[in-house]
Amino acid sequence: MNLLKLSFSYLRRRALNTLLNILLLSFGIATIVVLLLLSYQLEDNLYKNAEGIDAVVGAKGSPVQLILSGIFHIDAPTGNINLKEARELMNHRLVASAIPQALGDNYRGYRIVGTTTAYPERYGAELAEGTLWDHEFEVVLGSDVARAEGLQVGDTFVSSHGFSASGHTHDEHDLHVVGIFETTGTVIDRLILTGVETMWGIHEPHDDHDHDHDHDHDHHHDHEDSHSHDHDHNHDHDHGHDHDHGSNEIAHAGYTESRHLGHNHSRGRDITDESFLSEEYDDEQITIMLIQYRNPLAAAQFPRFVNENTAMQAAAPAVEITRLLNLLGVGLDAIQIFAYILILASVLGIFIALLNSMKERKYDLAIMRSLGGSRSKLFMNVILEGLLISLAGGLLGMLLGHAAVEGIGLLFEEAQQFAMSGRVFIPGEGRVLLLAAGIGIISSVIPAIQAYRTDIAETLSKA
Amino acid sequence: MLVLKNAHHTYDARTTVKLPELHTDKGDHLLITGLSGSGKSTLLHVLAGVLRPTRGTLTINGTDLYKMSESQRDRFRGRNIGVIYQQLHLIDTLSVEVNIRIAQYMAGIPEDLNRIRDLCSELGIGEKMRSYPGQLSQGQKQRVSIARAVVNEPALLLADEPTSSLDDLRSEDVVGLLKKMAEKTGATLVISTHDSRVKRHFDNVVDLELPVGEVA
Numbered sequence: 001m002n003l004l005k006l007s008f009s010y011l012r013r014r015a016l017n018t019l020l021n022i023l024l025l026s027f028g029i030a031t032i033v034v035l036l037l038l039s040y041q042l043e044d045n046l047y048k049n050a051e052g053i054d055a056v057v058g059a060k061g062s063p064v065q066l067i068l069s070g071i072f073h074i075d076a077p078t079g080n081i082n083l084k085e086a087r088e089l090m091n092h093r094l095v096a097s098a099i100p101q102a103l104g105d106n107y108r109g110y111r112i113v114g115t116t117t118a119y120p121e122r123y124g125a126e127l128a129e130g131t132l133w134d135h136e137f138e139v140v141l142g143s144d145v146a147r148a149e150g151l152q153v154g155d156t157f158v159s160s161h162g163f164s165a166s167g168h169t170h171d172e173h174d175l176h177v178v179g180i181f182e183t184t185g186t187v188i189d190r191l192i193l194t195g196v197e198t199m200w201g202i203h204e205p206h207d208d209h210d211h212d213h214d215h216d217h218d219h220h221h222d223h224e225d226s227h228s229h230d231h232d233h234n235h236d237h238d239h240g241h242d243h244d245h246g247s248n249e250i251a252h253a254g255y256t257e258s259r260h261l262g263h264n265h266s267r268g269r270d271i272t273d274e275s276f277l278s279e280e281y282d283d284e285q286i287t288i289m290l291i292q293y294r295n296p297l298a299a300a301q302f303p304r305f306v307n308e309n310t311a312m313q314a315a316a317p318a319v320e321i322t323r324l325l326n327l328l329g330v331g332l333d334a335i336q337i338f339a340y341i342l343i344l345a346s347v348l349g350i351f352i353a354l355l356n357s358m359k360e361r362k363y364d365l366a367i368m369r370s371l372g373g374s375r376s377k378l379f380m381n382v383i384l385e386g387l388l389i390s391l392a393g394g395l396l397g398m399l400l401g402h403a404a405v406e407g408i409g410l411l412f413e414e415a416q417q418f419a420m421s422g423r424v425f426i427p428g429e430g431r432v433l434l435l436a437a438g439i440g441i442i443s444s445v446i447p448a449i450q451a452y453r454t455d456i457a458e459t460l461s462k463a
Numbered sequence: 464m465l466v467l468k469n470a471h472h473t474y475d476a477r478t479t480v481k482l483p484e485l486h487t488d489k490g491d492h493l494l495i496t497g498l499s500g501s502g503k504s505t506l507l508h509v510l511a512g513v514l515r516p517t518r519g520t521l522t523i524n525g526t527d528l529y530k531m532s533e534s535q536r537d538r539f540r541g542r543n544i545g546v547i548y549q550q551l552h553l554i555d556t557l558s559v560e561v562n563i564r565i566a567q568y569m570a571g572i573p574e575d576l577n578r579i580r581d582l583c584s585e586l587g588i589g590e591k592m593r594s595y596p597g598q599l600s601q602g603q604k605q606r607v608s609i610a611r612a613v614v615n616e617p618a619l620l621l622a623d624e625p626t627s628s629l630d631d632l633r634s635e636d637v638v639g640l641l642k643k644m645a646e647k648t649g650a651t652l653v654i655s656t657h658d659s660r661v662k663r664h665f666d667n668v669v670d671l672e673l674p675v676g677e678v679a
Contacts (some may be wrong), residue, residue: 009556367552370513371611373569374534374542452479457514460548461504 003377007384010357020389021349022393025439027434029397030404035332035339036428037405038420043325046072049187050317052122054299055291057081057089057306063315064324070101070288071317072418073111073187076163077103080285081312085278089306094298100276102199105159106167107175112159112192113200114286122290123186129153130179132217133194135233136201136268139177142189151177159202168288170202185419187215196276200284201268212414258379343435347443350389354382354447365451366459379452386444387437395437398429465510465619467653473507480505482516483669487651489618492664495655497616497671503655506671507623510653512540524618541570543649545612546642549624551604553596559583559607560592566611582610586640602633610642616648619632624660626646638664 011018056070061078068075078461090098099122102114113119117132120140130153132140141151151157156174160167177195183189190344276284291314293302299316307313358365365378406422464529481501487493497503508514509521512528523543528536531573553562560579566575583589586606587597596604603623612620622641626634638654638661645652654661662668 006557006565013556326570361554363550363552364554364556367548367554368565368569369537369541370511370546371566371569372539373573374537374538377569439520457508460513460550460552461508 002057002382003384004388007381007388009359010385011388014353014357017353018389021346021353021389022396024301024349025343025346025390025393025436026397026400028339029394031335031339031342032432032435033354033398033401033429034404034408035336036342036426037401037422037424038408039325039328040426040428041405041420041424042418046321046325049123050184050321052292053290053317054293055302055314055316057086057289057291057312057314058287060311060313063313064223064320066288066313066315066323067317067320069103071187073103073113073191073280077287078313080287081289083276083284084214085310085312086283086286086289089289089291089312090277090311092302092305094294094305096294097292099290100196100286101288101290102196102285104199105161105170105202106163106165107145107157107159108149109151109163109165110142110190110192111163112139112194112199114176114194114276115180116196116276119290120188120193123188125181125184125186125188128180128182128220133198134271136195136197136271137173137175138178138268139175139192139194139198140181141177142181142191142193143183144189145192146177146180150179153177153179162297166210168183173202174178180452189419190416195271196286197269197281200281215456262332309338315316335363343439346393348440350386350440350443351446353389353399354386354444355450357385358382358447358450362454362459365454366456369454369456370460375452375454378454379448382451383441383444385439386448390436390440390443391433393439394433397436400431464522465491465653466520466522467510468517468520468522470509470521471488471501472509472514473517478554479517482506482509482519482563483671485669487653487667489651490524490646490649492545492645492652492665492671493654494668495653495671496657496659496662496667496668498657501671503657503671504623507546507621507653507655510544510619511546511621512544514603539568539570545615545617545620547605547608547612547622549627551608553607553611555596555605557595558592559594559596559599562596562607562615562632566614570615572615579610579614582614587671601628605637606640609640611667613644613648613650617650620645620648620650620652622652622654624656625662626656627656631660634658634660 009272050067053071056066058066058077059079059081065075066078068166069077086098086100089095097118098114099119101119103111107114120132125142127140128143130140142151145151149157152423155177157173158169158173159175160169162168175192175198181188237438291302293299303314306312368378402422404422405420409420409422410416465485465487467482471479472482473479482502482505482650485493487534495503495506496512505514507518512521512523512527519531523539524540528539531539548553554565557565560576561581563579563582564574564576580589580592583592586609588603588606589609591599591607596607599607603675612622620641625637625641629637641654643651654665
């Protein structure tokens with residue numbers, strides 16, 4: 001026999017009422033836990049991915065969009081920038097380093113990023129197996145991509161145009177998996193990395209396919225909405241390459257030939273981290289550059305310089321993320337108010353249930369006093385009942401909250417990109433349990449005082 | 464062992480109940496009779512240690528009950544006074560066994576399941592220990608109430624109208640049972656009743672008179 005058993009016996013008597021109060025409270029708590037987990041993981045993810053990136057340079061447009069597409073790879077890019085212009089910016093005196101990104105293709109929704117090896121290096125991505133790319137059409141997979149698609153070193157696949165899995169397929173170029181990164185917990189896990197030239201190569205019309213003119217035409221038409229590879233540009237491009245057409249053809253011939261033999265030598269041109277800067281690509285475009293400043297002063301000067309003097313724009317991740325979180329914060333606050341209303345309702349629910357229960361059991365209380373039970377014992381008995389309900393509601397709420405976040409992470413593609421997980425525990429949750437305990441005490445203190453004040457003789461003589 | 468002296472209780476400015484002088488020895492059996500309104504309940508509550516009389520002293524085994532602090536009195540009451548109320552006041556949410564055990568728990572006495580088991584079989588409710596009060600007959604409930612009152616072997620056993628709802632045969636049974644229980648532990652038994660059938664079992668009877676000028 002102890003107070004806990006006694007409290008429990010009363011809760012069991014009004015089991016349905018108890019269950020409803022537990023559920024009501026657990027919904028409120030679950031909502032708060034979901035908000036905590038989502039905002040914590042979102043913020044953590046945003047800042048972690050943006051770490052060490054002072055500015056993102058891309059085509060003019062929405063700065064938030066530029067950040068989202070350049071750092072987190074979740075929105076469409078604002079457009080493309082000319083390599084020539086980008087190269088000038090790379091040599092700007094305020095820029096310590098610049099990582100190029102050529103975007104525009106995906107494999108089953110995973111973005112393919114044409115970049116330099118500095119990009120995975122920035123996120124500390126190490127190879128789990130294989131090597132980094134050093135030829136056109138060689139790719140290294142992020143760990144999530146490899147796992148989800150079951151791809152291994154030596155496998156090949158073809159990319160799709162655009163950013164969703166349903167885009168047009170570039171089946172004229174196989175991409176060769178040469179390496180897979182370890183899990184980094186950053187955006188790299190969900191990307192397919194390759195050299196910048198690969199992205200240009202994929203979109204290059206091939207002599208082999210010249211007879212298939214309609215196809216080519218469609219292909220370029222597709223490009224116009226997001227990649228701005230217009231006809232003029234392509235025309236110029238073909239023109240400019242006329243002089244080394246021969247060598248190109250040789251390389252390509254070798255490539256097609258080796259396909260029949262196996263994948264070992266099925267490569268394009270050799271590429272290095274600098275090779276894409278060659279003047280022969282002057283007419284090509286990239287999408288985005290991730291900039292690191294040489295000194296803190298640049299934060300004031302560089303974005304202004306870019307925005308005023310070039311056709312590009314520079315956006316600071318720190319500023320844009322803060323703005324984004326502030327915007328999001330309004331929505332989160334609204335949901336949080338809703339959660340607190342639920343919790344308030346459950347406080348009332350528990351309070352009313354206990355108050356009614358006091359009426360029902362005033363004789364029980366009097367008899368317990370008569371049997372020698374002290375006032376404080378009865379007081380604790382009622383408080384304990386409130387605590388049992390609220391802690392059960394709190395624990396159930398946390399369970400529901402984590403399950404909900406896990407579900408959100410599994411069900412929604414957008415959440416997957418932020419690697420949302422319900423199996424993460426954060427310090428704020430301890431406060432949620434404390435909140436639940438507080439609710440139990442607050443809602444039971446008045447009924448408990450009633451129990452404390454039970455007048456034995458008066459109660460029993462009224463019977 | 465039980466001494467009540469010079470006691471009266473005033474409920475409000477007008478209603479004053481004068482309580483009789485009582486003096487019993489260990490193991491005495493005392494019957495308190497009187498019409499309703501004569502102060503039987505007040506006397507019982509004072510004796511049970513749950514109602515402090517406006518004036519007067521109650522001594523049980525040499526302890527002045529109403530000189531103690533409230534928590535001391537709670538403790539003393541739990542260990543030394545057993546009460547069988549007219550409305551039995553069993554706790555519906557607890558099983559028979561726990562209803563009895565709670566007397567040990569509330570009094571802060573180590574819980575002794577063997578004692579409870581023996582007591583139950585002695586009172587003929589040994590089979591009902593796992594049942595809940597709602598599943599018992601009135602007679603069985605009364606026996607649970609008796610078990611709860613005597614489980615801590617109190618020095619004073621009080622019963623309020625224990626026979627009021629019983630037929631002649633059962634009434635005899637219950638009075639016999641109460642006497643037997645009191646004798647077994649050497650307790651002073653005090654029964655309050657207006658049931659004349661009980662009188663012939665007791666030598667020691669205190670008859671409360673209606674206070675002058677009061678209308679019942």
